[in-house]
Amino acid sequence: MNALSLDSVSHSFKQRRVLDAVSFSVAQGRVCILLGRNGAGKTTLFSLVTGLYHARFGSVQVFGHAMRTDPAAALAAMGVVFQQQTLDLDLTTAENLRYHAALHGLAAEVAEARMREELGRLAVLDRLHDPVRSLSGGQRRRVEIARALMHRPRILLLDEPTTGLDVPGRQALAHHVHGLCRERGIAALWATHFLEEVTPEDDVVVLHAGRVQWAGGADRIEAELGVASMTDAFAKLTAAA
Amino acid sequence: MKRRHALRALNGIFHRELLRTLRQRGRLVSAMVRPLVWLAIFAAGFRSVLGLSTTPPYQTYVLYEVYVVPGLAAMMLLFHAMASSLAMVYDREMGSMRLLLTAPLPRWYLLGARLLASVVVGLPLVYLFLVVARYWDVRPPMLGYLAVLPALVLSGLMLGAFGLLVSSLSTQMENFAGVMNFVIFPMFFASTALYPLWRLAEAGPVLATVAMLNPFSHAVELIRFALYLRFTPISFLVVLACLLVFFLAAVVGYDPGRGLWSRRGDQ
Structure with a gap:
C-alpha cells in the first residue's frame, strides 16, 4: 500500500486553476521530492494533502484513508512541517x-x-x-x-523545510530525514525548489503550473530526458509557461 | 473519535489558552480596568440623572451601579470573546492555526474545544469583577455567584461562537479589527447592558426593538436574572439558539470543503 496517493487532484481559487489533474504516489520508506518553481502549486498541494481544505476534484489517500471521508485516520498517520512556521x-x-x-x-x-x-x-x-x-x-x-x-507518523510531509537555513543546516536536515526513512521506514514528501536537495535514491515529482511534468526515480530522470544534469532536466520540464 | 484522545486534546487546548492569557498581562489588566472605569466613573455620573424604577429581577428601586454590573460582566465576556477571536485570526496569519486544524480530530470538536477553553479562561476575571463590585454596594445574594456561573458560561460561549464566526470570515487582522469596532460597540450600546428596555423605549421604539432582538441583551438579562436567583426562559432560549446558529455557521466557515478559506486559499 502506498503511503500517499493523489488521484486526478484539481483545485481552483475562484477562476484560477492552481492544480490540474495531479496524480502521483509516495511509497512507504521512500523520500519523494516534490520539485517546482515558486507558484507551481506545491503549497496548495500540501494544504489539500493535510486536509486544510478539500480538493475540488480527485482524491487524496494516506495509507488507504481518504482525506475527504476519513480525515482523522489520515491525519494521525502524518507528521507535517509547513512552509510557514507554525x-x-x-x-x-x-x-x-x-x-x-x-x-x-x-x-x-x-x-x-x-x-x-x-x-x-x-x-x-x-x-x-x-x-x-x-x-x-x-x-x-x-x-x-x-x-x-x-x-x-508513518509519513512526513515537509513543505520547503530548508527555507531560511544556511547550507550546512540544509544538508543536516536532508541527512536527518533520509536517515529517518531508512531507520523507521517512514515515507517523506519533501517540497522544494532547491535542486541540490535531490539525491539519486529519491523519487522525484516535478510540478509546473499545477501539473505533474514528470514522476519517477531521480536516478532515471537525466537518461529519460536526454540531458546531462538534474538542473537541465528541471529547466526542460519547467520551460513552458 | 476516542474519548481519551478528545479529552487530552481539550486539556492541551485549554492549557495553551491559559498560558497565552497569563502571559498577556496588558490584556488581563485592561480587561479588569475597563469595567471598573465604567462602574466607578460612568455609573457614578449616571446615578444622579438616571432613576430606575423597579424592574425585574430587582424587587425594589436599585442604584444604577446595581443595574449596570451584570451588563458590565457581559461586556467583559464580549471583549474577551472578540480578543480570543482576534487571536484566532492572528494564529492563522502566523501559521499556528494549521497545527490545530491538522490534528486528527473532527474540526467541529477542535473549534468547540478552543471556544470552551477561551470561555473558561476568561471566567475568573468576571468573578473578580463581581467581587470588586461589592465595594460599590452591588451585593447580590451569595448563592447568586454560583447561580450565575451557567449563565456566564452560556453567554460566553454564545459571544465566543459569534467571534469565531466573524474570524472565519476575516482574511486579515486589520479587517478583523475593523469588524470588531462595527460589532462590539453597536452590540453593547444597543442592548440592555446600560439601560433597561423601558428606558430605551422612551428614547425610541426602533432602538427598543433593536435592543430586544440583540442577542447580547439576552445574555445580559440571563446573567442579571441568574445573579439574583431568577431564571428568564426567553433569554435562555435566545442565547442557546444563537450559540447553536453561530457555532454551526463558524464550523461551516472553517469547513475544508465549504469554508471561504478553501475558495481563497489563504488559510
Whole structure:
C-alpha cells in the first residue's frame, strides 16, 4: 500500500486553476521530492494533502484513508512541517511540543519521553525550556521537525523545510530525514525548489503550473530526458509557461 | 473519535489558552480596568440623572451601579470573546492555526474545544469583577455567584461562537479589527447592558426593538436574572439558539470543503 496517493487532484481559487489533474504516489520508506518553481502549486498541494481544505476534484489517500471521508485516520498517520512556521512564539519549546502531543492524544509521560528523544536527536534539547521567540531560524525548524515526529507518523510531509537555513543546516536536515526513512521506514514528501536537495535514491515529482511534468526515480530522470544534469532536466520540464 | 484522545486534546487546548492569557498581562489588566472605569466613573455620573424604577429581577428601586454590573460582566465576556477571536485570526496569519486544524480530530470538536477553553479562561476575571463590585454596594445574594456561573458560561460561549464566526470570515487582522469596532460597540450600546428596555423605549421604539432582538441583551438579562436567583426562559432560549446558529455557521466557515478559506486559499 502506498503511503500517499493523489488521484486526478484539481483545485481552483475562484477562476484560477492552481492544480490540474495531479496524480502521483509516495511509497512507504521512500523520500519523494516534490520539485517546482515558486507558484507551481506545491503549497496548495500540501494544504489539500493535510486536509486544510478539500480538493475540488480527485482524491487524496494516506495509507488507504481518504482525506475527504476519513480525515482523522489520515491525519494521525502524518507528521507535517509547513512552509510557514507554525510554532507559537510566546510559548517555550516544551510547551509547543506538549500542545502538539495533546492534539494527537499522547499521554503526558509518553509525550515527555518522546519530546526529549526527538529534540535530542535534532540537537535542540538544550532549548527545551526557552521561549521559541529566542530560537534561531534553524533551531525553530528542527523543533518543528521534532514536533512532527512526536506522534510517530508513518509519513512526513515537509513543505520547503530548508527555507531560511544556511547550507550546512540544509544538508543536516536532508541527512536527518533520509536517515529517518531508512531507520523507521517512514515515507517523506519533501517540497522544494532547491535542486541540490535531490539525491539519486529519491523519487522525484516535478510540478509546473499545477501539473505533474514528470514522476519517477531521480536516478532515471537525466537518461529519460536526454540531458546531462538534474538542473537541465528541471529547466526542460519547467520551460513552458 | 476516542474519548481519551478528545479529552487530552481539550486539556492541551485549554492549557495553551491559559498560558497565552497569563502571559498577556496588558490584556488581563485592561480587561479588569475597563469595567471598573465604567462602574466607578460612568455609573457614578449616571446615578444622579438616571432613576430606575423597579424592574425585574430587582424587587425594589436599585442604584444604577446595581443595574449596570451584570451588563458590565457581559461586556467583559464580549471583549474577551472578540480578543480570543482576534487571536484566532492572528494564529492563522502566523501559521499556528494549521497545527490545530491538522490534528486528527473532527474540526467541529477542535473549534468547540478552543471556544470552551477561551470561555473558561476568561471566567475568573468576571468573578473578580463581581467581587470588586461589592465595594460599590452591588451585593447580590451569595448563592447568586454560583447561580450565575451557567449563565456566564452560556453567554460566553454564545459571544465566543459569534467571534469565531466573524474570524472565519476575516482574511486579515486589520479587517478583523475593523469588524470588531462595527460589532462590539453597536452590540453593547444597543442592548440592555446600560439601560433597561423601558428606558430605551422612551428614547425610541426602533432602538427598543433593536435592543430586544440583540442577542447580547439576552445574555445580559440571563446573567442579571441568574445573579439574583431568577431564571428568564426567553433569554435562555435566545442565547442557546444563537450559540447553536453561530457555532454551526463558524464550523461551516472553517469547513475544508465549504469554508471561504478553501475558495481563497489563504488559510
